[in-house]
Amino acid sequence: MTTQKVPELYGSMVFDDRVMRARLSGKVYNSLRKTIDENEKLDENVANEVASVMRDWAIEKGATHFTHWFQPLTGVTAEKHDSFITPAPDGSVIMEFSGKELIKGEPDASSFPSGGLRATFEARGYTAWDPTSYAFIKDHTLCIPTAFCSYSGEALDKKTPLLRSMEALNKQAKRILKLFGKDVKFVRTSVGPEQEYFLIDKDMFEKRPDLVYTGRTLFGAMPPKGQELDDHYFGVIKPRVTAFMEDLNEELWKLGILAKTEHNEVAPAQHEMAPIFSTTNVATDNNQLMMEIMQKVARRHDMVCLLHEKPFAGVNGSGKHNNWSMATDKGTNLLSPGDTPYENAQFLLFLCAVIQAVDDYQDLLRLSVATAGNDHRLGANEAPPAIISVFLGDELTGILDAIKSDKPYQGTEQVIMKLGVHALPRFSRDTTDRNRTSPFAFTGNKFEFRSLGSSNSIACCNIMLNAAVAESLKQYADRLEGASDFEADLHELIKEVITKHQRILFNGNGYGEEWIKEATEVRGLSNLKTTADAMPHLLDEKNKEMLIAHKVFTETELQSRCEIMLENYCKTVNIEGLTMVDMVRKNYLPAIEKYLYSLAKTTSLMKSVSGNVKCNYEISTMERLSELTDYILERVKDLEKALEDLKAVDDVVKASELVRDDLLPKMEHLRKHVDEAEMLTSESSWPFPSYGKLLFSVY
């Protein structure tokens, strides 16, 4: 592909604003735009015209089917394809697609997780068109982004609460901006997610049942070389990977996804890809698509793209950075320090809203990224800790300190910071972007939430972030709307917030042991290490109250989500446990036994030939391996028992605790012995490819 072609290619498979403007009548276009921008209700006639124009466009692009594309609580996207064909009286077919089909679909919802929201006899759910995210064509199918609800109106997906949270924030942010004399159409949150992943050879992948069934290796001794030389990060990209990236970019550009940055990551075989940011809802849809397409394109290149958070023990796992900000319809970034004192006061108030939100709802942010996979990263010295804190950088911290204590800021001007009177000193972006160990860092004009796992849907954390910030803003608006002296009250408010939420601000090393001690013992921050610890907090009174008050979730939706997430955690680890048992009993033990046989046979043969041979190597290896097989047998029996015990537990909270306290430690224990045996056994006798082969065989 020549570079000339990129602008032409970009968005060619998307029913975007360009297509709408060109093809819809002026009246319908304006009306649809109003729905997209201002949430106005959609007229049925408008839907009919949009549908027919969309159909013609899709057919021209080779589409034969359409689907409502949605994000059930499984975390992956779902689609059910219908063709456009309708029989005509003369026996032929015509291609039809009505406004009704565009707006609403009725997939059978009974096989999607609902956490008790919907009894199976009430299996119907419905999907509703989300016009704020453009329709697109994938594999000859017109995909219409939709929300997915039960018939009683409860959300069965991740998009619905995300849209609700964006609306909550929009409402409160507009109130605040009004106080600063600004009447804006809307405030939207924007997100740019940086996505990490591994690429490994397809043949190697297929030889590993653990990767096939669970996405991660459950066994495997460390290779002689891992990431210690730091030679992979930003290193030269290998030709096969380059070919993959080129192909991937092309696919993503066609779908209007702004694929921008790509580089090698820290671990061998690990890479990163970052798009340019967009509105949260669109960014979420795009990230889901991106993950799907990465896997598809990798296969084309005889590789497999691993999105698991911890595919390999001993080298870094994969995360996702959620760069987040808020902007008005005029494109003003509300987290960008302004040019005038007044603008700076506004910036500081929005900054405070985020600081307070993160402090008040640490647990919600933590649980929004909690999965069995991500538990392997958080707190493992490679990703931010499970403790949530905010990094602001020295300069901004200095400014806040000065405001808090009515002291002169030691920056450029020696003046007491009185908002609305003095301009904030300009601080350079550079100084804000150095700390890579903070889970929630201010990076000049946005916050970067870094605790996400690579396979997480970004919907979850943005729902919580939007809602929590909406709550801070609401409190501020309630207080300032009746202010007699706005500037004085504003100053007082900002001072109060900074003082009250001081404990969440931390610029130091988040990976250090001392921080964990200080955070939990001195500052009283929460440290929810696992999904089992974190998830039940979704139902804490303060969290429920806030999420329900902003109409982001209903009480039943919260209960069902908590249940589904914990269930998912238990099921995931259960499958891993079963896979381990399977591999040990069917492959590892028989392989070691065979190797022992050959050692024993060699020894006796050698001894029969000569009385002088000692066979030290053969005998010592045999002795240790034989000991290990006995351990392995005991440990696999322990694991089987734990899996049996888990079956007997009905309560999902109790089950998740059993997984955390019993199942996972037993899996770890079993692995240790098998990995030791791997080091003592000849490679040709070992049943699965080694870590070395998995990590270093793509060129």
Ligand code: ADP
């Ligand atoms: P890095 O974090 O590697 O230094 P950048 O700061 O350039 O990289 O950007 C990281 C991501 O943040 C990109 O996806 C970028 O589009 C996104 N980003 C930049 N500005 C904003 C914003 N205002 N809102 C949300 N995301 C943003």
Ligand code: MG
């Ligand atoms: Mg980053």
